Amino acid sequence: MARLTSGHGAAAGRRARLVAVAAEPEDLTPHRLRGLAELADELEIRADLVGDPDPARLRRHFPGPLTYALRSTRQGGRSAAGPVARTTRLLRAADRYDLVDLEATDDVRPELLAAIPARQRRISWHAPDQAGGAGAGLPAAVGSLRNRFAAMAAVPAALYLLVPQPGAQYGSAAPLLLTGLARTDVTAFASGPAGTWTRVLAPWLGAPVVFGRAGAPGADGMPELGRLAADYGLPSLPQLSALYGIAGRAPGGSLSPRLHNAALRELRLPALYLPFQVDRFSRFWHWGAGFGSLGGLPLRGLTVTAPHKESALQVADVADPDALGCGAANLLWLDAGRWRAATTDTVAALRTLALSGADPGGRSAAVVGCGGAGRAVAWALSRAGARVTLVNRGIAHGQEAASRLGLRHVPLSRFSPAGYALLAHATPLVEREPFPVAAADGDAVVLEMAYRDPPTALTRALRARGLRCIDGWEILSAEVREQFRLMTGHTMPQTEPLRALGSGPAARSGTHGLPASGGPAPAHRRREAP
Numbered sequence: 001m002a003r004l005t006s007g008h009g010a011a012a013g014r015r016a017r018l019v020a021v022a023a024e025p026e027d028l029t030p031h032r033l034r035g036l037a038e039l040a041d042e043l044e045i046r047a048d049l050v051g052d053p054d055p056a057r058l059r060r061h062f063p064g065p066l067t068y069a070l071r072s073t074r075q076g077g078r079s080a081a082g083p084v085a086r087t088t089r090l091l092r093a094a095d096r097y098d099l100v101d102l103e104a105t106d107d108v109r110p111e112l113l114a115a116i117p118a119r120q121r122r123i124s125w126h127a128p129d130q131a132g133g134a135g136a137g138l139p140a141a142v143g144s145l146r147n148r149f150a151a152m153a154a155v156p157a158a159l160y161l162l163v164p165q166p167g168a169q170y171g172s173a174a175p176l177l178l179t180g181l182a183r184t185d186v187t188a189f190a191s192g193p194a195g196t197w198t199r200v201l202a203p204w205l206g207a208p209v210v211f212g213r214a215g216a217p218g219a220d221g222m223p224e225l226g227r228l229a230a231d232y233g234l235p236s237l238p239q240l241s242a243l244y245g246i247a248g249r250a251p252g253g254s255l256s257p258r259l260h261n262a263a264l265r266e267l268r269l270p271a272l273y274l275p276f277q278v279d280r281f282s283r284f285w286h287w288g289a290g291f292g293s294l295g296g297l298p299l300r301g302l303t304v305t306a307p308h309k310e311s312a313l314q315v316a317d318v319a320d321p322d323a324l325g326c327g328a329a330n331l332l333w334l335d336a337g338r339w340r341a342a343t344t345d346t347v348a349a350l351r352t353l354a355l356s357g358a359d360p361g362g363r364s365a366a367v368v369g370c371g372g373a374g375r376a377v378a379w380a381l382s383r384a385g386a387r388v389t390l391v392n393r394g395i396a397h398g399q400e401a402a403s404r405l406g407l408r409h410v411p412l413s414r415f416s417p418a419g420y421a422l423l424a425h426a427t428p429l430v431e432r433e434p435f436p437v438a439a440a441d442g443d444a445v446v447l448e449m450a451y452r453d454p455p456t457a458l459t460r461a462l463r464a465r466g467l468r469c470i471d472g473w474e475i476l477s478a479e480v481r482e483q484f485r486l487m488t489g490h491t492m493p494q495t496e497p498l499r500a501l502g503s504g505p506a507a508r509s510g511t512h513g514l515p516a517s518g519g520p521a522p523a524h525r526r527r528e529a530p
Helices: 030-037 055-061 083-094 110-115 138-153 173-178 193-205 225-232 256-266 281-295 309-315 321-326 344-355 372-383 395-405 457-465 472-488
Strands: 017-022 042-046 066-069 099-103 121-127 159-164 186-188 209-213 242-248 271-277 299-304 331-335 338-342 364-368 387-392 408-411 422-425 445-448 468-470 510-512
Touching: 017 225, 030 055, 055 066, 066 121, 083 099, 083 110, 121 138, 138 159, 138 173, 138 186, 138 281, 159 173, 173 186, 173 193, 173 281, 186 193, 193 209, 193 271, 209 225, 225 256, 242 256, 242 281, 256 271, 256 472, 281 299, 281 309, 299 309, 299 472, 309 331, 309 338, 321 338, 321 372, 331 472, 344 372, 344 445, 344 472, 364 372, 372 387, 372 395, 372 422, 387 395, 395 408, 445 457, 445 472, 457 468
Parallel strands: 017 042, 017 209, 042 066, 066 099, 099 121, 121 159, 159 186, 242 271, 242 299, 364 387, 364 422, 387 408, 422 445, 445 468
Antiparallel strands: 299 331, 331 338
16 A cells, blocks of 8 residues: 555555445345445455355455454453354464454464464454543543553564554544554544544545445444445545545534535545534544644534534624524534534525525515524524524424514424415424314415435425425535535535435435434435535
8 A cells, every 4th residue: 555645645646445345144135245346445244143154155256365363252242152163263264364363362372373373464443442541631531542452463474453443532542543653554534423433534544444334323333334435435546635524423424525525526625524423522522633633634514413503602703793693503604713613504594495496575474493403493493584483392392482583483393384384394303294284275385405316205295295395405505605615715515416426325314404204215314414
C-alpha cells in the first residue's frame, strides 16, 4: 500500500483493501460469493458465526485471500470453544487460509506462533474502551491505546487490529491511534453503531483495510460492503482535509452521507461526510474540537437531527432568524471562525410549495407534529401569511410549542383535516395515516415530511384520493441542497434522482430531522434522516 505523502489520502492512486466479512450462512452461497468477488479484495470468515466452511469451495467462487477469525466470547464473538478445541481449529485453519486471526489476550502462545508464520498472522484486540473512560481526555485515551499496540507489536504479524468500544470518547481514540504511526499494517476503529464513522475514516488515517458486511449490517456497527462504496466512495481515498457529518441518535440509515459525499467527490472537495451517533450533544460538541485538533481533520459542518436540534441552536455563535423563531436548528457550519445555526426545514417547505404552485398566503394550514421540524414548518407557513394551527398528540408539548410561536393548538385526538387548504405531517409515523385522509378537502395540498420507498401510508392514501402531495423525497432534495450550499459554499451538482440513489438493497426511509421510531415495514425499516 502506498505511503502517505502530504494530507490525508493525498498519495496518488491510494486506495484501501475492501474486506467482505461473512457473518451469516447465506453469505457463503455461490451466488453471494461471486457477487462479493466483484466488490471485495479479501474475504473474512467469522467461524464463530458460520462454522468452518471448506476453503477450497470458497476459492472456487471468491479468488481473493481468505481470513479465518474465530472470535471468542471474551472478545465480543460467539465462540465458547475451550483451549484445546480452539487451538485445533486455528491450526487447521492455518493449513488452508491465507490469514488467521489470533487474539492478543489468549492466542499469542508458543504452540500457535510456532505453527503460524508471521506473514499469516493477524493479531487482534477487541475489548471495552479501557483507554477512554469517563474522565480520560483524548490524548490520554490515545496514549493508552498506543501502549496496547506496542505490546501487540512485540509479536511479528502481517496485520494488527485494535477495536475498543466507543466509550466516553465516542471511539475517537481508535482512529487517532493511526496518526503518526507511519505504519501500513495497523487498523484501528471502534465497535458498535457509535463507532461506524471510525471504521469509515480509518483508511484515510493510514489503515490498510476496511471491513464491510457481506450481508445485512450487524450490531457491531459494520456497514454493508456495498454502502462503503455507495456512501463513501471506498476503496478510493482522495485527499482529505475536513469533515462534515450528520449528528443524531440513529444516523446509520440516513441518505445524507451518500448524497453529500457524491457531491464532494464530483466537485473534488477534500472532505468527507460521516454519520455520528450522538447521545449527549454537549459532550459530542466538546469532542469535535478535540478530535479536529489532534487528528488534523477539523469538523466544518453538521446536519443535526432530533432530539438535538435545540442543543444545536444553543452551541452556535450566530443563529438565523428562522432557527431563533422556531427554537431549533438542523444545521451548524463554520463561517469565518464562527459557528452558525440555521433550519433548512423552513426553506424546504416553502420552496417545495412554490414549485407545486401553492401559495401559503392567506390560506388555512395545519401542521401535525410539534418537534423541531414541525415547529420550523409552522413558523415558515405563518411567516408566509398562512393561518396556522399546530396539532400534536402530546397536549402539553403542543400547547408549549403553540405558545412559543403564537399559534393555535388542537390535540391530535380532536383534529380533523377538513377545512384546511394546507396540511403538513411532521411526525415519525409512516405505517398508518396520521389523520383521516378521507376527511380532507379535495383541493388540499399536503406536505409529507417523511420519505420512504415504498411510499408512506399517508402518501399512498393521498394519491388514492387524488390529492396533491409533496412527498418527503422532494423535501429531502431541497433540504440537502440547501445544507450543502451553506456548509461548503458550493452548489450541489445535479446527480441521479434521489429515488434512484435510495433504491435497491440499501434503500433508505426516514423523516426529516425526526427520531426513528415505529415498527418496520415489510422490506424497509424506519430510518433517521436530515
